[in-house]
Amino acid sequence: MSNDLINLIVELDEDEAIELVHHRIKEGEDPLNILGDVKEAMSVVGEKYQKNEYFLSELIMTGEISKDITDIIQPLLKPDTNSKNLGKIVLGTVFGDIHDIGKDIVKFMLDTNGFKVFDLGVDVSKEKFIEKIKEVNPDIIALSGFLTLAYDAMKEIITEIDKAGLRENRKIMIGGGQIDDSIQIYVGADAFGKDAVEAVKIAKNWVSG
Amino acid sequence: MWNKIKFWKKYIKSDKESEPKVKKKVTEPVEQDIELSRLDEKQEKMFERWLSAENINFISPEAERLYKERIIRIKNAIQLKKIPDRVPVVLSIGFFPAYYSGLTPKEVMYDYDKLYASWKRFVLDFQPDAHIGCFVPGPGKIFDILDYRLYAWPGHGTSPEHSYQCIEKEYMKKDEYDAFIEDPSGFFRTVYLPRIFGALEPLKNLSPLTNILEIVFTGGSILPYGLPDVQEAYKKLLQAGSEALKWGGVLGAFDKEMAELGYPNFFGGATKAPFDTIGDTLRGTRGIMMDIHRQPEKLLEALDKITPLMVKLGVGGAKMSGNPLIFIPLHKGADAFLSDKQYRKFYWPSFKNTLLGLIEEGCVPFPYAEGSYNTRLNVIKDLPKGKVLWGLDLTDMTAAKEVLGDYACIAGNVPITLLNVGASEQVKFYTQALIDSVSHGGGFIMMNGTVIEEAKPENVKTMINTTKEYGVYKQD
Numbered sequence A: 001m002s003n004d005l006i007n008l009i010v011e012l013d014e015d016e017a018i019e020l021v022h023h024r025i026k027e028g029e030d031p032l033n034i035l036g037d038v039k040e041a042m043s044v045v046g047e048k049y050q051k052n053e054y055f056l057s058e059l060i061m062t063g064e065i066s067k068d069i070t071d072i073i074q075p076l077l078k079p080d081t082n083s084k085n086l087g088k089i090v091l092g093t094v095f096g097d098i099h100d101i102g103k104d105i106v107k108f109m110l111d112t113n114g115f116k117v118f119d120l121g122v123d124v125s126k127e128k129f130i131e132k133i134k135e136v137n138p139d140i141i142a143l144s145g146f147l148t149l150a151y152d153a154m155k156e157i158i159t160e161i162d163k164a165g166l167r168e169n170r171k172i173m174i175g176g177g178q179i180d181d182s183i184q185i186y187v188g189a190d191a192f193g194k195d196a197v198e199a200v201k202i203a204k205n206w207v208s209g
Numbered sequence B: 001m002w003n004k005i006k007f008w009k010k011y012i013k014s015d016k017e018s019e020p021k022v023k024k025k026v027t028e029p030v031e032q033d034i035e036l037s038r039l040d041e042k043q044e045k046m047f048e049r050w051l052s053a054e055n056i057n058f059i060s061p062e063a064e065r066l067y068k069e070r071i072i073r074i075k076n077a078i079q080l081k082k083i084p085d086r087v088p089v090v091l092s093i094g095f096f097p098a099y100y101s102g103l104t105p106k107e108v109m110y111d112y113d114k115l116y117a118s119w120k121r122f123v124l125d126f127q128p129d130a131h132i133g134c135f136v137p138g139p140g141k142i143f144d145i146l147d148y149r150l151y152a153w154p155g156h157g158t159s160p161e162h163s164y165q166c167i168e169k170e171y172m173k174k175d176e177y178d179a180f181i182e183d184p185s186g187f188f189r190t191v192y193l194p195r196i197f198g199a200l201e202p203l204k205n206l207s208p209l210t211n212i213l214e215i216v217f218t219g220g221s222i223l224p225y226g227l228p229d230v231q232e233a234y235k236k237l238l239q240a241g242s243e244a245l246k247w248g249g250v251l252g253a254f255d256k257e258m259a260e261l262g263y264p265n266f267f268g269g270a271t272k273a274p275f276d277t278i279g280d281t282l283r284g285t286r287g288i289m290m291d292i293h294r295q296p297e298k299l300l301e302a303l304d305k306i307t308p309l310m311v312k313l314g315v316g317g318a319k320m321s322g323n324p325l326i327f328i329p330l331h332k333g334a335d336a337f338l339s340d341k342q343y344r345k346f347y348w349p350s351f352k353n354t355l356l357g358l359i360e361e362g363c364v365p366f367p368y369a370e371g372s373y374n375t376r377l378n379v380i381k382d383l384p385k386g387k388v389l390w391g392l393d394l395t396d397m398t399a400a401k402e403v404l405g406d407y408a409c410i411a412g413n414v415p416i417t418l419l420n421v422g423a424s425e426q427v428k429f430y431t432q433a434l435i436d437s438v439s440h441g442g443g444f445i446m447m448n449g450t451v452i453e454e455a456k457p458e459n460v461k462t463m464i465n466t467t468k469e470y471g472v473y474k475q476d
Helices: A002-010 A014-026 A031-050 A056-076 A101-112 A126-136 A150-163 A181-187 A196-208 B002-011 B034-052 B061-079 B096-100 B105-110 B112-126 B140-146 B174-182 B184-196 B198-205 B215-226 B228-260 B274-281 B284-294 B296-321 B340-360 B374-380 B397-404 B416-421 B424-438 B457-470
Strands: A088-093 A116-119 A140-144 A171-175 A191-193 B151-154 B325-330 B364-369 B389-392 B409-414 B444-448
Touching: A002 A014, A002 A031, A002 A056, A014 A031, A014 A056, A031 A056, A031 A101, A031 A196, A056 A101, A056 B284, A088 A101, A088 A126, A101 A116, A101 A140, A101 A196, A126 A150, A140 A150, A140 A196, A150 A171, A150 A181, A171 A181, A171 A196, A181 A191, A181 B002, A181 B416, A191 A196, B002 B416, B002 B424, B034 B061, B034 B340, B061 B409, B061 B444, B096 B105, B096 B112, B105 B112, B105 B140, B105 B151, B112 B228, B112 B457, B140 B151, B140 B198, B140 B228, B174 B184, B174 B284, B174 B296, B184 B198, B184 B296, B198 B228, B215 B228, B274 B284, B274 B296, B274 B340, B284 B296, B296 B325, B296 B340, B340 B364, B340 B374, B374 B397, B389 B397, B397 B409, B397 B424, B409 B424, B416 B424, B416 B457, B424 B444, B424 B457, B444 B457
Parallel strands: A088 A116, A088 A140, A140 A171, A171 A191, B325 B364, B364 B389, B389 B409, B409 B444
Antiparallel strands: none
């Protein structure tokens, strides 16, 4: 009855979803199956967001439900067996800026579309980006910023990445409330996305090309 | 030419080359319904008071003439009855005047002389039709004294060179709706304020003011004010109050001098849309988005409860300043935040009632929709004609003019990216194209989109000067 759980999550019926999870664990089901359903549900939610059927509140709600369920089954799971992904992305809101809502939506959408996302949080320094890039060797670097001060911060970070010789075989995308093509050129990024849906499109395009 | 502004073309549909400037005259409605004329009268009285310039000693007859001309220009654009002599131009600014004078946000938050001097220099150098006062930086010392936790500000969480930013948290918990609805003031005093000001934490010990009834209740109800930590909190509050008075004096003096030089203040007061009041600083974005699904009825009840408070906040400002324009920054109703259905159910009703409440008192609400508002245009047009000024940012301006043009004046939307990284020639062309697209028949005020922080000064100047030259209406 795994479809039930998927539907309950997609329909934001959190109480029943969690009850069903407890029930399935009691029945002795492999927690990995449950986790699979959660991932499937999130990807349906992502599709609905892409089609303008779901908005911010539905993303936040399903994110919350999925977190609750993961908290329940996490202790039952064995350490993550390197699951397949489309590519690795280092993501963060640039230094000086503490806004996270836009970045979190982008993370959600990239996650549900099969990317492995390393989220550095907000107010992320040049040094932290460089360090993480060296550590995980990502295919894509995604810089987020809501304030106009983010333009110069993005520019500095990208310059730093170039200087460190870490640009090769990698792409950099930027996004945020006040970002457009002119800013992409100004900061020296490879692309900008006006929203999370575009971020996914750009990322998929890059890893397939 | 269009290629020059290709990045920003999406906000304007019509083509400058192919479409000549239309100067159609707005015809006076023959049958004005009584309701509208009643509201007109109230609004007219407020504008008269603004024009009367009480306690203003103009430096010259020229300054007085300019002051009145500027207000009439803005008034005509808003009321949609007469076409103004030209498109008015106003700037929505953050710390731009500080950067322009080589100062940091921190300096103007802590040094009121620097604040005053740099803001004055900005107005005199750029000469917009109206300024917006110098309240934006806010008094840093007060935030220090009270240990303000709702914001990070220069030196306290942000660098001295950067503006302040809100720290979103659930300052009102999900199970506190009932307490809030029952007594918003009491909730603010003993729950909310102790959370957002470290220095006011002891206020959580206070009992409701309404406990102070007849003689036998009085002693016990006053007792908490004797507690050492409560007294300490009140000392801080008094200290902050003295500082605020000093700061307020600077703001008042600034407005007065600007008026005497011929520049009215565009903002008569400010308030917020109820959904933003709860979503921005009480429940936070995540909180309110979950409430939409988990406790919609409580949310709706709270929105209704605070609507009259939001009206009072705005009307109070207008009465004190003598200027009817009430600024309302809009946040969580933008296109990406809510579906159409959610907007109509959770955002619009209490917001509309706030707007109507302000209009009823003769005010001109000036909601400024940050981000894009393309999907809201057909909802928000449902208001009495010539009573609201809609500020727009990343919204399609041609579409906005088409949908709202017969009902309300629109303002906007020179993109911040253009002002920050574009060339002066591009700004000139965009400004002209915007005038061509949406200024016909009046009802348009040239403004920037998002608040200006560190834009190129020459671009900001070009935007203003182009409007003054190119935005003149030829009266036929």
